[in-house]
Amino acid sequence: MAAIDVDGLSMVYDNGFQALHEVSVSAEAGEFITLLGPSGCGKTTLLRLIAGFLQPTEGTIRLGEEDITGLPPEKRDTAMVFQSYALFPHMTAVGNIQFGLKQQRLPKPEQLDRIEKSLAAVSLEDQRDKRPVALSGGQQQRVALARALAMRPSVVLFDEPLSNLDAKLREQVRFELRALQREFGFTAVYVTHDQAEALAMSDVVYLMNRGRIVQHGPPEAIYRRPNSRFVADFLGVANIFEGRVLSNSGSRYSVSSPFGELDVESDVPPSAEHLYLCWRPEDARLTSSQSGGQNHFDLRVTESVFLGNLTDVFGHPTDAEDTTVRVQLLQHGRVEPGTTISVAIDPANIRFLEPIELAPVGVSA
Amino acid sequence: MKPTGLRHYAKVGLLLLPGLGVILGFISLVVWFAIAQSLGQFGFRGEDRWTLDFWREVGSDETFRRSFFYSLRVATISAIGAVALAFPFVMWLRQPFRGSQSMSAILKVPLLVPGLVAAFLYVNFISFNGFFNFGLQRIGIIDEPLRILNDERGIGVLILQVWKQMPFALLLLTGAVRSIGDDVFLAARDAGAGAAARFVHIVLPLTLASMQAAMVIIFIGAAGDYSFQVVAGPRAPFSMAQYMNVTRTTGGDRNYAAVIGMMLMVMSLFGSVSLAGLVRLAVNRGSYK
Amino acid sequence: MTAATRRRRIARDSSELNRRRVNRILIGLLVLVSLVWIFLPIAMAALWSLVDPSSPWAYPDLFPRDLSFARWDNLWNNTSLPTAIGNSYRLAPAVGFVALALATPTAYAFGRLEFRGKSIAQILSLLPIVLPSFAVAIFFSSVLIRLEFFDRYLSILIGHVVLFMPYAIRILTVSYAQVPQDLIDAARDMNAGPLARFRSIFLPLTLPGYASALIIIFILSIEEFALAFILGSPDFTTIPTILFSYLGFNFVRSNAAVVSLILVVPNVVILLFLERLLGSVGLESGTKG
Numbered sequence: 055m056a057a058i059d060v061d062g063l064s065m066v067y068d069n070g071f072q073a074l075h076e077v078s079v080s081a082e083a084g085e086f087i088t089l090l091g092p093s094g095c096g097k098t099t100l101l102r103l104i105a106g107f108l109q110p111t112e113g114t115i116r117l118g119e120e121d122i123t124g125l126p127p128e129k130r131d132t133a134m135v136f137q138s139y140a141l142f143p144h145m146t147a148v149g150n151i152q153f154g155l156k157q158q159r160l161p162k163p164e165q166l167d168r169i170e171k172s173l174a175a176v177s178l179e180d181q182r183d184k185r186p187v188a189l190s191g192g193q194q195q196r197v198a199l200a201r202a203l204a205m206r207p208s209v210v211l212f213d214e215p216l217s218n219l220d221a222k223l224r225e226q227v228r229f230e231l232r233a234l235q236r237e238f239g240f241t242a243v244y245v246t247h248d249q250a251e252a253l254a255m256s257d258v259v260y261l262m263n264r265g266r267i268v269q270h271g272p273p274e275a276i277y278r279r280p281n282s283r284f285v286a287d288f289l290g291v292a293n294i295f296e297g298r299v300l301s302n303s304g305s306r307y308s309v310s311s312p313f314g315e316l317d318v319e320s321d322v323p324p325s326a327e328h329l330y331l332c333w334r335p336e337d338a339r340l341t342s343s344q345s346g347g348q349n350h351f352d353l354r355v356t357e358s359v360f361l362g363n364l365t366d367v368f369g370h371p372t373d374a375e376d377t378t379v380r381v382q383l384l385q386h387g388r389v390e391p392g393t394t395i396s397v398a399i400d401p402a403n404i405r406f407l408e409p410i411e412l413a414p415v416g417v418s419a
Numbered sequence: 420m421k422p423t424g425l426r427h428y429a430k431v432g433l434l435l436l437p438g439l440g441v442i443l444g445f446i447s448l449v450v451w452f453a454i455a456q457s458l459g460q461f462g463f464r465g466e467d468r469w470t471l472d473f474w475r476e477v478g479s480d481e482t483f484r485r486s487f488f489y490s491l492r493v494a495t496i497s498a499i500g501a502v503a504l505a506f507p508f509v510m511w512l513r514q515p516f517r518g519s520q521s522m523s524a525i526l527k528v529p530l531l532v533p534g535l536v537a538a539f540l541y542v543n544f545i546s547f548n549g550f551f552n553f554g555l556q557r558i559g560i561i562d563e564p565l566r567i568l569n570d571e572r573g574i575g576v577l578i579l580q581v582w583k584q585m586p587f588a589l590l591l592l593t594g595a596v597r598s599i600g601d602d603v604f605l606a607a608r609d610a611g612a613g614a615a616a617r618f619v620h621i622v623l624p625l626t627l628a629s630m631q632a633a634m635v636i637i638f639i640g641a642a643g644d645y646s647f648q649v650v651a652g653p654r655a656p657f658s659m660a661q662y663m664n665v666t667r668t669t670g671g672d673r674n675y676a677a678v679i680g681m682m683l684m685v686m687s688l689f690g691s692v693s694l695a696g697l698v699r700l701a702v703n704r705g706s707y708k
Numbered sequence: 709m710t711a712a713t714r715r716r717r718i719a720r721d722s723s724e725l726n727r728r729r730v731n732r733i734l735i736g737l738l739v740l741v742s743l744v745w746i747f748l749p750i751a752m753a754a755l756w757s758l759v760d761p762s763s764p765w766a767y768p769d770l771f772p773r774d775l776s777f778a779r780w781d782n783l784w785n786n787t788s789l790p791t792a793i794g795n796s797y798r799l800a801p802a803v804g805f806v807a808l809a810l811a812t813p814t815a816y817a818f819g820r821l822e823f824r825g826k827s828i829a830q831i832l833s834l835l836p837i838v839l840p841s842f843a844v845a846i847f848f849s850s851v852l853i854r855l856e857f858f859d860r861y862l863s864i865l866i867g868h869v870v871l872f873m874p875y876a877i878r879i880l881t882v883s884y885a886q887v888p889q890d891l892i893d894a895a896r897d898m899n900a901g902p903l904a905r906f907r908s909i910f911l912p913l914t915l916p917g918y919a920s921a922l923i924i925i926f927i928l929s930i931e932e933f934a935l936a937f938i939l940g941s942p943d944f945t946t947i948p949t950i951l952f953s954y955l956g957f958n959f960v961r962s963n964a965a966v967v968s969l970i971l972v973v974p975n976v977v978i979l980l981f982l983e984r985l986l987g988s989v990g991l992e993s994g995t996k997g
Binding site: 427428430431433434435436437438439441442443445446448449450452453456461463511516517518522525526528529531532533534535536538539540541542543544546549550582635636639642643644645646649650659660663664667673676677680683684687688691 | 731734735738739742745746748749750752753756809810811812813814815816817821823829832833835836837838839840841842843844846847848850851853854866869870873874877927930931933934938948951952955956959961964965968971972975976978
């Protein structure tokens, strides 16, 4: 078990493409961190740099106290679980697990002991002598996991390990992974583009976009307090709109918006006068239309979808026809299109995002 | 799912007739003639009879013994040599880099040079007043041109075989190595395997089938070689094909030639299969299962 | 940038540079080797074919004193070379088309139908490749004598068709297997009968396979020596048998050079064609992100 500390890592490929821009990431020993982002955001590059398959253009990678930046992968105390599993097709499950132990020249009894423990950890004792082709996708995934665990690495690197499993299995393996991590105590760096996976598993989520970390923090924190439109939109669903800060008293701000004048409660001050704001569809409360109080507005419904546990409602504010709003009502029936509903948002549930950048004159998109 | 109806099999049979049927018909006819001829039939000298005399002759024929082992040696060395020479290139060109495609194109040129032309190029290069001697004389290593054409050990034939067959091995092995996923190599590195361990435990076992295929084809080609041997090989011993032809034409003895031909086929079959088996044994012994 | 980072950067750059430098050195080495190994011999052949008969080329001249097309002229006008070229080029396309036609039903069965013993049938279809062709040629000539069949053109044609059909079957099997079943089902769904399905789906999708099989067989047939030599000699010559006659025991260097170059012509055409294909793929290295 060791902390991992990535500092100012940049990566430029031979063809000139810059995949990472001075990225810094750190995980405490035994922590589970996730690199989350759309494809091409650099998360896999970052993982491969930590594994040692790539060499960074700039920056350092530390494992515990040791600078491992220049070490080849075979000398690093990390083990990777590949998206494709990368099982050796000509070896049995046991052969795959044993491969790395043989490379380390561990004494035979120790090898056998570790094989048994790893197989037991992923409940694959019955499949030990099968080759990868004879195993199901889920079983292959477990062999890949067991192979990494048997190395007793300080850090396990996961490259979208669940993306080839079906939805049900994926949910199950999520819990098992967390349990294994607690049992074996390794530090985990987990790459995924699936926000639900990231939120469900991680201690800390690093959200990446275009080779940069755009926000990081515990899952609740970045879900509740996104700092940009990208984060708000990538993690869950958000109503994003433009606003202008009119006044404030303490942490209470008054903002003009397409929904009329809104009160916003925020301990983070707005980054500019003109800026983006957002709120989550599930934070809207239905109110009686007469009240007309704080942060209330009327919504003309254009479409609604009943999803069982909630109802997804799309519409626009009655005095802003070109703004589309999405509201998720819990334990509510269908809402007929054409009707008007009245909703309210708690000031504490509205977030300031980044400033609106006015396009320079003479430059068109 | 395998349909079993009679109609289905009638259809399959009809479809196979012009292709596989013709091949099998031709080969059976040829092999039947080979057997019959070696047993005294179809001598075209008037007095055919069934006899084992020609097979007995082989046992005491010193020329036969020498050419049998000569061809066996040439075939084995060519097969192993071509594959061994191809492997470093395969590994070097596994991952693309600037110029790697041109490199692999250059390496494959001999594939497009007909065998006889290759033989001519070699002879032209190596002969008494060829470029090789010319170059050595120019540099001052030798005063008189060397007579190295038709060397006694058959080095010329081996050079030609390897020259011609290495690209073929390269082609087969490249395909096999490419089909090993990059992730598998990375996983092996991640598990602590260095370049040598990756080659022995990952590359060799996973390319075994292609390696065997390449060796079998090269072995059979080299065992039955006639033209390289006649052009660049030693005056003695004969290669099997050469001895067979000499026996047939100069000796006029088709029956004994048939025995040599049969032995050549047997050597091709068993030699190549044993070589493939030995390679499998060696690879499996060396690598983890 | 901290000092440590800067050190890292320098270290990385130098290891990167090292890798590139090693590759460049290897490329340079290979170019040098292939120069001696491949291109020098070919250039020598070209030069030798142009040596004027009046002044021989011998040590210590680096280049021949007089160059002329006299050898080409002489071979063209005074030997059976034109006939041989005619024979070869009459033979090869015919072999190609007949082999493809005969291979088609078998390839279809291998590629698209399931039946018991398919893998054995597929292995059997490779028999002509694994039998030593020189021995096969001699036995086949006995068969022909026995059958009193003396048309040399047809004999060689039959031999070549059988010898090269495995390549056609192999390539076409892959082509037929790769036609997606969905397309055929869709065509059936739109009421296309067997003939319409063949014409509108199989034919266009397998055409590349047919083209490459035809090219390969064409080249193999042009180059083939054993059958042409055994079945054709002495009166039916092809380009390889002519070349052989200038190589063996009476080595006529300049003539051999001329015939070698003629024999290599179709291959060079193919090579240029391949180069263009490679060029369209691009030579720059790819990086995965």
